Amino acid sequence: MQYKVLGKTGLRVSSMAFGALQFARIDRAEAIKLVHSAYEQGINLIDTAHTYPRSEEILGEALKGIREKIYIISKSISKNKKEFLSDLNTSLKQLGTDYIDIFLFHSVSKNEEFDLLENEGTIDALIKEKTKGKVRFIGFSCHNPEVIKRFYELNDDFSTLMVPLNFMTDEYAQPSLIEKFEKFNIGLLAMKPFGGGRLSDIELCFKFLRKYPKFIPVAGMQNLKELEESIKYLNQSDLPDGNDEEKINKISMELGTRFCRQCGYCMPCPNGIVITDINFIKVYYKQMPMDKFYNMDLEEKVKTAKACSECGKCSQRCPFNLDVPFIIKENVEFYENLSI
Numbered sequence: 001m002q003y004k005v006l007g008k009t010g011l012r013v014s015s016m017a018f019g020a021l022q023f024a025r026i027d028r029a030e031a032i033k034l035v036h037s038a039y040e041q042g043i044n045l046i047d048t049a050h051t052y053p054r055s056e057e058i059l060g061e062a063l064k065g066i067r068e069k070i071y072i073i074s075k076s077i078s079k080n081k082k083e084f085l086s087d088l089n090t091s092l093k094q095l096g097t098d099y100i101d102i103f104l105f106h107s108v109s110k111n112e113e114f115d116l117l118e119n120e121g122t123i124d125a126l127i128k129e130k131t132k133g134k135v136r137f138i139g140f141s142c143h144n145p146e147v148i149k150r151f152y153e154l155n156d157d158f159s160t161l162m163v164p165l166n167f168m169t170d171e172y173a174q175p176s177l178i179e180k181f182e183k184f185n186i187g188l189l190a191m192k193p194f195g196g197g198r199l200s201d202i203e204l205c206f207k208f209l210r211k212y213p214k215f216i217p218v219a220g221m222q223n224l225k226e227l228e229e230s231i232k233y234l235n236q237s238d239l240p241d242g243n244d245e246e247k248i249n250k251i252s253m254e255l256g257t258r259f260c261r262q263c264g265y266c267m268p269c270p271n272g273i274v275i276t277d278i279n280f281i282k283v284y285y286k287q288m289p290m291d292k293f294y295n296m297d298l299e300e301k302v303k304t305a306k307a308c309s310e311c312g313k314c315s316q317r318c319p320f321n322l323d324v325p326f327i328i329k330e331n332v333e334f335y336e337n338l339s340i
């Protein structure tokens with residue numbers, strides 16, 4: 001396993017993080033075995049969140065005896081100070097630890113959400129927890145390149161950033177942004193390296209990621225086979241060649257008008273459709289445990305989505321020129337077929 005220094009955190013982390021999002025879908029003993037196997041193969045960075053069902057709790061058990069050798073990333077999606085701090089304490093309790101190495105403001109993808117974090121005093125509150133030692137490093141996860149710019153207005157307490165990066169989503173890897181990341185020595189984490197399960201050629205995904213060596217991919221895994229496969233391709237060194245670029249172009253053509261990044265630029269919809277959730281129904285179905293999936297108010301959201309007037313306002317706002325009403329329709333149909 002190769003190791004890299006994660007920006008100004010100074011942490012020497014494995015060149016791939018273990019994503020523990022999908023623990024609720026697998027047997028507890030298998031999940032623990034998977035964590036131990038990842039650790040034995042040199043992975044020392046694990047990503048979780050208290051909203052990932054059973055993830056922190058299983059990790060708490062799996063990391064007994066090796067906690068000090070692993071760097072844990074966790075996060076909270078809450079913007080309100082009280083709820084955010086409560087989430088942090090829940091994470092500490094579930095993980096059975098008195099500190100979390102990296103704690104993120106999760107999914108800060110709109111300027112209003114950033115404003116909320118500032119105005120509610122949530123950012124200051126987390127900095128305070130950092131001085132108390134409950135968290136060692138602080139960062140953000142974000143799906144919107146515009147909001148990232150505000151990250152630089154913040155002070156030295158912020159050291160990590162988690163953004164989507166795969167060959168369909170490389171908006172965060174623009175040279176101008178990379179230059180800034182480097183200038184501020186930000187530790188970079190790449191979420192969705194396999195497009196949330198939508199990109200099945202894992203070897204190609206890793207080849208693409210090698211073009212951006214500053215980013216540590218956070219790879220979600222459900223079994224030992226996936227772990228072995230990821231480590232195998234992680235350890236290769238070749239960059240995409242002409243054939244690979246051709247494959248990428250072909251996939252981009254096929255998925256190009258349907259590959260939603262969940263950035264939310266297209267919202268709000270005048271008819272109240274939660275486009276970011278509707279467009280991700282297939283991904284949620286693939287990644288989430290069934291009880292959580294059926295607990296996302298999707299029934300209601302799908303009902304609203306069926307009233308899409310195809311006015312096209314969302315498509316006009318989408319920076320990726322996606323045919324949003326078409327994606328909505330496709331996901332609504334998928335959901336309705338599940339319910340039959």
Ligand code: SF4
Binds near residue numbers: 279318
């Ligand atoms: S449809 Fe476009 S703007 Fe809306 S969330 Fe998806 S990628 Fe972003």
Ligand code: SF4
Binds near residue numbers: 269307
């Ligand atoms: S096309 Fe449909 S989803 Fe998009 S803004 Fe219009 S009503 Fe909303």
